[in-house]
Amino acid sequence: MVVALAGAIALFASGTVALPAQEVLVVRGMIGSKRDFFQDPEVKRLLMAHRIQVQMTPVGSRELVNRDDLDDYDFVFPSGQSMVEVVYERRKNKSTNPYRPFFTxxxxxxxxxxxxxxxxxxxxxxxxxxxxxxxxxxxxxxxxxxxxxxxxxxxxxxxxxxxxxxxxxxxxxxxxxxxxxxxxxxxxxxxxxxxxxxxxxxxxxxxxxxxxxxxxxxxxxxxxxxxxxxxxxxxxxxxxxxxxxxxxxxxxxxxxxxxxxxxxxxxxxxETAPELLAFTPAGNRLGHLISEEPALRRRALELGFRVLGPSGETSDYGALSEHLRARGLPTPTSGIGDxxxxxxxxxxxxxxxxxxxxxx
Known part of the structure; x- marks a missing residue:
């Protein structure tokens, strides 16, 4: 009974126990090379704690921006500014909100x-x-x-x-x-x-x-x-x-x-500058989370990304170096150069x- 009670408390604290009684928000997105972030089991768990499940369509970034069904998704996540520009051009006069959680x-x-x-x-x-x-x-x-x-x-x-x-x-x-x-x-x-x-x-x-x-x-x-x-x-x-x-x-x-x-x-x-471009309120919810939620930002570091500040600023450039050193790995001196x-x-x-x- 003690073990069962401890487990129930842990599930309740994480929010998991409440999931069956609460609606899970399914967010549909087309994602380029950064899909490995959303495929990570820990990222999935952290998002589910916020009652969000990402349904991915993996596709190359250059292919992604030319898809006929672009507007059918809650968000897209292409790599590189030139691909982002194509999305903006295609969605002229439509809601498109950018989020820049990390780069590589x-x-x-x-x-x-x-x-x-x-x-x-x-x-x-x-x-x-x-x-x-x-x-x-x-x-x-x-x-x-x-x-x-x-x-x-x-x-x-x-x-x-x-x-x-x-x-x-x-x-x-x-x-x-x-x-x-x-x-x-x-x-x-x-x-x-x-x-x-x-x-x-x-x-x-x-x-x-x-x-x-x-x-x-x-x-x-x-x-x-x-x-x-x-x-x-x-x-x-x-x-x-x-x-x-x-x-x-x-x-x-x-x-x-x-x-x-x-x-x-x-x-x-x-440097690639991937942007999560949100088209719907569900996409915006996801963009806010991966940009601002501390546990998700920490997980991005653990997956090797260079994490940007919550608003996309460069204040957190050194966080990856600190993370690598803390785990006994040397820090590369390139990757952010002049x-x-x-x-x-x-x-x-x-x-x-x-x-x-x-x-x-």
Missing amino acids: PIVLATYADYARALRDAGVVREQGDGDGLYYDLSVPALIKVMQQGRFWSDLGTGNNNRVITQIPDPCRTYSGATYVGMLAFALNDNHPPTDDEAAVRLAREIKPLLDVEGQHGDDHAPKYLAPDGRTFGTVVVIYEHQFLAHQLAVVERTGQPDRTRALLYPEAQH TETWLPNRKLLERMILEVGGCA
């Missing part, structure tokens, strides 16, 4: 031995306090190695494949499209193309570097982080939070980080993606 840089992920091979080839430089987990990446140097058609075996490894970067489908995903923009920025002397002729020229120079991969996938992080991830690819484009969430989980489980993997931060980095990759305007980037990916 686009990075390249690899394995420790490949990171050392790239270091010896002058492509990356190990971060001083990164304990072998983090490297600074020269995108121009990486492009040079790829253009030369060099193989990993040329760099002292036993891999006889060409040195390439595997990316999500640039026609469907924001990260894939952004990587094309990052390559263009590096190839154009740290300037984005400003006219159609330059955009097409750069796209045609980039296309052979991506065609080597063959068919592009969607989110590469799950395969990269799988136990047999090495058989899938050597260098992949992912988001920082995906790597950090993996490391935090490994440290919690074993007490030590996963030293078989490493993260490469482009020296001219690009040098940023500037993408071409949306029209020119679309022109480049069409040329590179062959998408409509």
Whole structure:
């Protein structure tokens, strides 16, 4: 009886016991790469304590904003400002309220031995306090190695494949499209193309570097982080939070980080600025919660996100660093840097993606 009473008290305190007698608000949303936040069991539990259940339609950000049924949802959550602009244009004169709970840089992920091979080839430089987990990446140097058609075996490894970067489908995903923009920025002397002729020229120079991969996938992080991830690819484009969430989980489980993997931060980095765009009162309720509710903000940190202030301000930039240090993980020195990759305007980037990916 004592155990049963204690359990009932705990359920009542969490709000769970009252759920059967209270209506659960189902909030429908289309979500790009940040869907892993809403797929997290703890996030689901915290939302359910507020009687909210998120019903997700997972879809690439670039595909999301062009869906015919956009207005049928309570919210959408695309990655990147350019995709947010498309939503605003499509919903002109309709209610669209933005929420910016967190952000995460686009990075390249690899394995420790490949990171050392790239270091010896002058492509990356190990971060001083990164304990072998983090490297600074020269995108121009990486492009040079790829253009030369060099193989990993040329760099002292036993891999006889060409040195390439595997990316999500640039026609469907924001990260894939952004990587094309990052390559263009590096190839154009740290300037984005400003006219159609330059955009097409750069796209045609980039296309052979991506065609080597063959068919592009969607989110590469799950395969990269799988136990047999090495058989899938050597260098992949992912988001920082995906790597950090993996490391935090490994440290919690074993007490030590996963030293078989490493993260490469482009020296001219690009931060994604995902926004939850709410169309209905239900969407607004969810947006307020993930932006302001302390337990949900703390869970975002535990999932590797860089958490913004409750109103989207930058006051909480250092919270992730503190969270990593408290759990015995080194803090990357890149990810928030002074040098940023500037993408071409949306029209020119679309022109480049069409040329590179062959998408409509």
